[in-house]
Amino acid sequence: MYTAADLRKGLKIAIDNEPYIITFFDFAKPGKGQALYRTKLKNMMTGSTLDRTYRSGETFEPANLEDRKMQYLYKEDDHYCFMDNDTFEQIHINEVSLGDAKNYLIDNLAVDVLIFRDKAIGVDVPNFVNLRVTQTDPWVKGDTSGSDSKPATLETGYVLRVPPFIEEGELITIDTRTGEYSTRVKG
Amino acid sequence: MAGNWALSRRRGALVQRGAIFDRVRSFFKEKGYLEVETPFRIPAPAPEAQIDAIPSAGWFLQTSPELCMKRMLSAGYDSIFQICRCWREGERGVRHLSEFTMLEWYRAGADYLDLMKETEALVRAAASAPRVAYRGLSVELTAPWERITVAEAFRRYGGTTPEEALAEGSFDQVMVERIEPQLGLCRPTFIYDYPACCGALARLKAGDPSLAERFELYIGGLEIANAFSELTDPGEQRSRFEAEARERASLGKAPYPVPEKFLSELASMPQAAGIALGLDRLVMVLLDAASIDEVVAFTPEEL
Numbered sequence: 001m002y003t004a005a006d007l008r009k010g011l012k013i014a015i016d017n018e019p020y021i022i023t024f025f026d027f028a029k030p031g032k033g034q035a036l037y038r039t040k041l042k043n044m045m046t047g048s049t050l051d052r053t054y055r056s057g058e059t060f061e062p063a064n065l066e067d068r069k070m071q072y073l074y075k076e077d078d079h080y081c082f083m084d085n086d087t088f089e090q091i092h093i094n095e096v097s098l099g100d101a102k103n104y105l106i107d108n109l110a111v112d113v114l115i116f117r118d119k120a121i122g123v124d125v126p127n128f129v130n131l132r133v134t135q136t137d138p139w140v141k142g143d144t145s146g147s148d149s150k151p152a153t154l155e156t157g158y159v160l161r162v163p164p165f166i167e168e169g170e171l172i173t174i175d176t177r178t179g180e181y182s183t184r185v186k187g
Numbered sequence: 188m189a190g191n192w193a194l195s196r197r198r199g200a201l202v203q204r205g206a207i208f209d210r211v212r213s214f215f216k217e218k219g220y221l222e223v224e225t226p227f228r229i230p231a232p233a234p235e236a237q238i239d240a241i242p243s244a245g246w247f248l249q250t251s252p253e254l255c256m257k258r259m260l261s262a263g264y265d266s267i268f269q270i271c272r273c274w275r276e277g278e279r280g281v282r283h284l285s286e287f288t289m290l291e292w293y294r295a296g297a298d299y300l301d302l303m304k305e306t307e308a309l310v311r312a313a314a315s316a317p318r319v320a321y322r323g324l325s326v327e328l329t330a331p332w333e334r335i336t337v338a339e340a341f342r343r344y345g346g347t348t349p350e351e352a353l354a355e356g357s358f359d360q361v362m363v364e365r366i367e368p369q370l371g372l373c374r375p376t377f378i379y380d381y382p383a384c385c386g387a388l389a390r391l392k393a394g395d396p397s398l399a400e401r402f403e404l405y406i407g408g409l410e411i412a413n414a415f416s417e418l419t420d421p422g423e424q425r426s427r428f429e430a431e432a433r434e435r436a437s438l439g440k441a442p443y444p445v446p447e448k449f450l451s452e453l454a455s456m457p458q459a460a461g462i463a464l465g466l467d468r469l470v471m472v473l474l475d476a477a478s479i480d481e482v483v484a485f486t487p488e489e490l
Contacts (some may be wrong), residue, residue, distance in 0.1 A: 005277055027280025030367060031403055031413060032385060033359035034237050035277065053360060056277075057438070148196040163192045181192070 002060040004037045010177060012044070012063035012114075019044040019063035019116050021099070044114070044121045047096060067112040067124065072105045080105060082113055082123070091120045098122065103158035104129045104176050125176050130185050131155055132171050139164040193489065200482050204470045207313050208270065211290060211466070214312040215268045218305075220292060223267045225255035231446040235387055236434035239276035240443065241285075247443070248274035251463055252291050253388065254449040257417065261456040265295035270466065281478040282409065284467065285487060293461040298416040299400045302460045303377050306404055306412060307332055309464075310375065314473055321407040321472045324372055333376040340378050344369045349382050358385075370405035377402045387427045389415035404464075406472045414462035421453040 002013065009025045024040035037054040044063070070082040070091070079092040080102065091113065095102055097120075101111070104125045112124040136152035149161040154174075162181045166172060171185040212222065232240040232247050233254055240247035249255075252269050259267055273289045294301070311317075311328050319326050341349050345361045352358040370376040379402035383391055386399030393400075400416035418424050428450075432442055470482040480486045 025280075027278070027283055028363045029237075029278060029283065030359050030362040030410065031381075032235060032237055032387070033362065036360060036363055038363070053364070148199070163196075 004054045004056050004058050007037050007039060013060040014063045019065055066115040068115060070111060070113045072109045072111060093120050100179060101125045103156055105156060127176055128173050129176055130171050130173050133166060133168055136166060136168055200474055201484060203474055204482055207470055207473060210313050210315060214309050220266045220268045221264060223269050225252045227272060231444040234428050234431045234443045236431045241274045241276050250275050251289060254446050256291060256293055257456055258449055258452050260293055260295060260459050261452040268292035284479055288466045290464040290466045293459055295457040295459045297460040299402055299414050299460050302414045302462050313469060319473055321475050324407050326407055327374045332374050335376060335378055336380045337378055340366050353382060368408045371407050375404060375406045377404055386415055387431050388418055390418045409468055409472060411468050412462055412464035417459045417461050419453060419456045419458060421450050424453055425450055
């Protein structure tokens with residue numbers, strides 16, 4: 001069971017026995033008033049969204065999901081294909097259901113496929129994944145523009161801000177919970 | 188060269204933060220205020236229903252320096268300010284850190300209207316610019332700032348009255364969802380005259396005891412400061428504390444010891460006004476930061 005203090009972006013909870021994922025979270029506390037936990041929730045089955053504000057003391061059941069260890073194989077149109085390495089069963093999940101996870105899917109990545117009522121409705125990726133930089137502008141030594149970051153495109157097509165010293169072809173670690181650069185992989 | 192990139196890239200913000208703190212200190216020193224320090228770790232925080240102190244070896248980390256600073260007022264220190272750390276259990280979000288930096292100041296002989304003027308001057312001094320760009324807004328800092336009563340804000344933006352909202356238990360939700368986003372968009376806004384029950388340490392309004400002489404400052408929808416004409420009646424203060432303690436108990440929260448030394452010295456406290464201003468939040472506005480994380484060296488998650 002979760003309390004209001006556990007609520008955060010990415011948490012999956014059950015509402016009316018259906019699985020919802022928190023897509024936006026904001027802690028608010030006006031003046032000397034009570035703590036309010038504002039959320040946007042997406043129904044993982046239907047994709048419909050809700051705005052809900054919760055208060056301290058409220059409790060939540062985790063979404064009743066089964067997770068299966070699978071491997072990412074390939075993308076076909078707007079579907080992503082995953083395989084169970086024990087049974088060789090393959091399943092497809094559409095891009096909308098994947099959400100931000102699609103930014104981190106590289107061939108053979110091990111993920112948890114989330115199953116609800118025998119239907120695959122999303123995936124959990126590892127907290128940290130290593131991805132290669134396929135495009136970023138070079139850093140000019142002695143650059144005094146004061147810019148502390150620059151955009152980089154990764155092999156999955158994901159674009160994020162990285163430190164100026166990161167070069168094309170380098171492998172970097174991304175924190176998938178925030179979508180942000182974490183470290184450079186020493187190689 | 189790599190090091191901690193998140194930390195190293197905050198250098199610009201931290202340098203500006205330091206400059207803002209310098210200007211704040213100069214402002215008070217030029218006005219004859221004494222900078223004081225009071226203990227962070229205290230035996231008895233003010234018993235407010237919705238503010239939770241973090242226990243520390245049998246005592247508590249302060250949630251604000253209010254009680255100690257008022258004891259200094261009672262002892263004749265008539266114009267004092269402090270910049271200090273405060274701690275509030277469970278408060279974390281893009282505008283909240285559980286450990287944050289408060290600027291608090293008190294002036295004997297002043298009331299909350301005097302403090303509005305002084306707050307305008309302070310923020311202008313801290314900004315050292317006539318306007319500030321924040322979250323896509325251009326907020327004009329030159330006087331006069333907007334002043335709106337709580338009742339008017341509820342009528343204009345909330346579609347209800349403070350009394351109705353209190354009766355329904357939705358006062359805070361209406362504030363957060365409907366009113367706060369409308370405050371301080373063109374100029375900073377003072378929202379003032381709160382229902383009497385919303386100011387446990389505030390004096391009631393002369394001529395209207397249903398209201399407390401309290402204001403809050405908002406800039407760009409962000410709450411920056413909270414101020415009172417201070418309550419100086421020890422009997423009244425004790426019964427307010429008892430009411431807050433009952434509410435804490437009804438919410439299942441642990442009781443705090445009664446701050447007896449504060450209550451006994453309150454009788455000698457002069458009429459005064461005081462204000463608590465979230466300095467991290469002010470820095471956020473002046474630097475156009477989307478998150479409080481951008482204006483501190485370390486967040487708790489980074490420790």
